[in-house]
Amino acid sequence: MIRFENVSVTYDGAYEPAVQDIDFTVPEGELTLLVGPSGTGKSTVLGAVSGLVPHFTGGTLRGRVTVAGRDTRTHKPRELADVVGTVGQDPLSHFVTDTVEDELAYGMESLGLAPDVMRRRVEETLDLLGLNELRDRPIATLSGGQQQRVAIGSVLTPHPKVLVLDEPTSALDPAAAEEVLAVLQRLVHDLGTTVLMAEHRLERVVHYADRVVLLPSSGARPVLGTPPEVMAVSPVYPPVVDLGRLAGWSPLPLTIRDARRSAGELRERLADIAPVNGRLPHGDTSPRKDPNPRPEVPAPRRFLRRRTTRTAPDTSTPHPAAAVTALAVHRDRVEALRHVELTVTPGETVALMGRNGAGKSTLLAALVGLVEPTRGSVRVGGAVPHRAAPRDLVQRVGLVPQEPRDLLYADTVAAECAAADRDAGAAEGSCRALVSELLPGVGDDTHPRDLSEGQRLALALAVVLTARPPLLLLDEPTRGLDYAAKARLVSILRALAAEGHAIVLATHDVELAAEIAHRVVVLADGEVVADGPTADVVVASPSFAPQVTKVLAPQRWLTVSQVREALSS
Ligand SMILES: Nc1ncnc2c1ncn2[C@@H]1O[C@H](COP(=O)(O)OP(=O)(O)OP(=O)(O)O)[C@@H](O)[C@H]1O
Numbered sequence: 001m002i003r004f005e006n007v008s009v010t011y012d013g014a015y016e017p018a019v020q021d022i023d024f025t026v027p028e029g030e031l032t033l034l035v036g037p038s039g040t041g042k043s044t045v046l047g048a049v050s051g052l053v054p055h056f057t058g059g060t061l062r063g064r065v066t067v068a069g070r071d072t073r074t075h076k077p078r079e080l081a082d083v084v085g086t087v088g089q090d091p092l093s094h095f096v097t098d099t100v101e102d103e104l105a106y107g108m109e110s111l112g113l114a115p116d117v118m119r120r121r122v123e124e125t126l127d128l129l130g131l132n133e134l135r136d137r138p139i140a141t142l143s144g145g146q147q148q149r150v151a152i153g154s155v156l157t158p159h160p161k162v163l164v165l166d167e168p169t170s171a172l173d174p175a176a177a178e179e180v181l182a183v184l185q186r187l188v189h190d191l192g193t194t195v196l197m198a199e200h201r202l203e204r205v206v207h208y209a210d211r212v213v214l215l216p217s218s219g220a221r222p223v224l225g226t227p228p229e230v231m232a233v234s235p236v237y238p239p240v241v242d243l244g245r246l247a248g249w250s251p252l253p254l255t256i257r258d259a260r261r262s263a264g265e266l267r268e269r270l271a272d273i274a275p276v277n278g279r280l281p282h283g284d285t286s287p288r289k290d291p292n293p294r295p296e297v298p299a300p301r302r303f304l305r306r307r308t309t310r311t312a313p314d315t316s317t318p319h320p321a322a323a324v325t326a327l328a329v330h331r332d333r334v335e336a337l338r339h340v341e342l343t344v345t346p347g348e349t350v351a352l353m354g355r356n357g358a359g360k361s362t363l364l365a366a367l368v369g370l371v372e373p374t375r376g377s378v379r380v381g382g383a384v385p386h387r388a389a390p391r392d393l394v395q396r397v398g399l400v401p402q403e404p405r406d407l408l409y410a411d412t413v414a415a416e417c418a419a420a421d422r423d424a425g426a427a428e429g430s431c432r433a434l435v436s437e438l439l440p441g442v443g444d445d446t447h448p449r450d451l452s453e454g455q456r457l458a459l460a461l462a463v464v465l466t467a468r469p470p471l472l473l474l475d476e477p478t479r480g481l482d483y484a485a486k487a488r489l490v491s492i493l494r495a496l497a498a499e500g501h502a503i504v505l506a507t508h509d510v511e512l513a514a515e516i517a518h519r520v521v522v523l524a525d526g527e528v529v530a531d532g533p534t535a536d537v538v539v540a541s542p543s544f545a546p547q548v549t550k551v552l553a554p555q556r557w558l559t560v561s562q563v564r565e566a567l568s569s
C-alpha cells in the first residue's frame with residue numbers, strides 16, 4: 001500500500017540528507033510503527049507519504065514514494081487526500097475550521113460526501129473518541145489532549161485507506177491513548193486500513209504493531225522486522241524491554257503479561273531488598289529494607305487519603321516555592337479548577353497528572369500569572385503572579401509550555417540561545433551547552449521552525465533552564481524526546497531539585513513521573529483527588545502505574561533504574 005524505493009530527502013540548505021536509503025513497503029491492512037531517536041527523520045518519512053515533504057517543506061526528494069500506486073512527488077497532498085489521512089505533531093497548525101463538529105466534517109465535505117453520510121460519521125466519531133460533550137466548543141479553547149483527539153477524529157471520518165500518524169498519543173492521558181490505539185487496531189483488523197505511525201512512547205504502542213521500521217540514527221539505513229526482532233537491537237525501547245534485557249529474559253517481553261510470566265525469579269531476588277512504602281525515586285536516602293511493611297491499603301481508601309500522606313512543607317524557608325489556596329479558575333463557561341490546594345516546597349518535584357481537560361495546564365498557567373484566579377489565591381515565592389511585573393516574575397518562575405513554539409522567537413538556535421543567556425544574565429554559551437547536553441546534533445544555524453519536535457522541545461527547555469528559576473514549571477516536557485534525551489532531562493532536573501529548585505510538571509508520561517517526582521498530584525474535573533508520595537499514588541492506580549510496577553507487583557518498584565541499582569548493590 002505504501003512503498004519507499006531508495007528514498008532520500010535533503011532539506012534546503014542542509015549539508016546532509018535528513019533521511020537516506022529508505023526502502024520498505026507497508027502492506028495493506030497492517031499497522032507499522034516507525035521508531036528511532038529524536039531527529040532521525042521519522043516525521044520526514046511520514047511527510048513523504050502524505051506529500052507534505054517536499055511539497056510544503058521544500059527540499060529535494062530522491063527515489064520514489066507511492067501510496068496506493070500514486071507517486072507522492074507528482075501528486076500534491078490535495079490529490080492524495082481521498083486515500084491518506086494525516087495527523088501531524090502539531091494539530092493546531094492543521095485545523096481548518098473553528099469548532100469541533102465542523103472540523104470532523106471538513107475532510108468529508110472536501111471529498112463531496114453526502115450530507116446524511118457525513119452526519120452519521122460525525123456522530124460515530126464523537127462517540128468513538130469521547131468528544132460528544134465538546135462538539136460545540138471552539139477548538140482554540142480545548143486542552144492539548146482534547147485537540148489531539150479532534151485531530152485524530154477529523155482524519156477518521158473520511159475513512160481513508162491509509163493513516164499516517166505522527167506521535168498521535170503524545171498529548172493523551174494513558175486511558176485515552178489506549179482507547180485511540182484500540183480504535184486504530186479495529187480499523188486495521190476490520191476495515192483493512194493501513195497505518196504508519198511514529199511514536200516515542202513505545203510502552204504504549206509496540207504491542208499493537210505488526211511490523212516496526214527503526215531509523216537507528218540520522219541518515220542511517222532503516223532496520224525492519226517484527227516488534228520483538230527490532231526491540232532486540234533498537235537503541236530505543238520501552239521499560240519492559242529494558243527490564244527484560246537487564247534480567248536476561250528470552251524471548252524479550254513486549255507486554256506486561258509476557259514480562260510477568262518471566263518475572264518470578266527476579267521477584268525472588270528482589271524480595272529481600274524490596275523498596276519501602278513510599279520510597280522516593282533515585283536520590284532518596286530512605287532505608288532500603290522495611291522489616292515491617294505497611295499492610296496494603298485497598299486502592300480506593302488510599303486514593304482518598306491525600307491530606308494525610310502529603311509531604312511536610314519545608315518550614316525553614318520564609319515562603320514555599322508555590323502556595324495555592326482555595327483556587328477556582330473559570331475559562332469562559334468552563335470551571336477549569338475548583339477548590340485547589342497545593343503547596344510546593346523548595347527542592348520538591350511534583351508531577352501533576354490526570355485525564356485530558358482535568359485542569360493541569362490551567363494550574364500551571366495560574367502559577368505563572370497567565371490566568372487570573374476567579375476565587376482563591378496563588379503565591380509564587382511570596383508574589384502574586386498575575387499582578388507581578390514580568391521582570392519580577394521571571395526571577396521567580398519559568399514555564400516550558402505544552403507547545404514549545406510559543407516560547408521561541410528568534411531566527412536561529414544560536415540567536416535564541418544568546419537571547420536566553422542575556423535575559424537570564426547567564427554566562428555566554430550556557431543555553432547552548434544545555435541544548436547539546438539534552439540532545440546532541442542540533443545545528444546553531446537552524447531556524448527553530450525547522451527543528452524536529454524533540455529538538456524544539458530541547459531548545460525550549462534549555463531556554464527556561466538557563467534562567468534557573470526557583471520554581472520551574474514544565475507542561476508535558478517529553479513530547480518528541482527519545483528515552484536517552486528523557487534520561488538526560490531527568491538528570492538535569494534532579495540536579496536542580498537537589499540545589500533547592502522546586503519543579504512542577506504536568507505530564508501523561510507515567511514513566512517520567514515514576515522516575516523523577518517526589519510527589520504526584522492527580523486532578524480530575526478541576527479538583528485535586530489524590531496527593532501523595534509517588535509510589536503511593538501511582539501504585540494504587542491502574543492508569544498511572546509504570547510498567548515496572550505492573551510487572552513486579554505486589555512489590556513496589558517504580559523504575560528499571562531502581563531495580564538495576566538494587567541488583568548491583
Ligand atoms: N522543514 C525543514 N527544514 C530543514 N530541516 C528540517 C525540516 N524539517 C526537519 N528538518 C531536519 O531534519 C531532521 C529530521 O527531522 P524530523 O522531524 O524528520 O525528525 P524526527 O525523527 O521526526 O524527530 P522527533 O522524534 O524529534 O519528532 C532534523 O535534524 C531536523 O532539524
Ligand SMILES: Nc1ncnc2c1ncn2[C@@H]1O[C@H](COP(=O)(O)OP(=O)(O)OP(=O)(O)O)[C@@H](O)[C@H]1O
Binds near residue numbers: 141334354356358506
Ligand atoms: N481558553 C480556554 N477557554 C475555555 N476553556 C478552556 C480554555 N483553555 C482550557 N479550557 C478548558 O478548561 C479545562 C481544563 O483545561 P486544561 O488545558 O487545563 O487541561 P489539561 O489537564 O492540561 O488537559 P491536557 O492533558 O489535555 O493538556 C478543559 O475542559 C478545557 O477544555
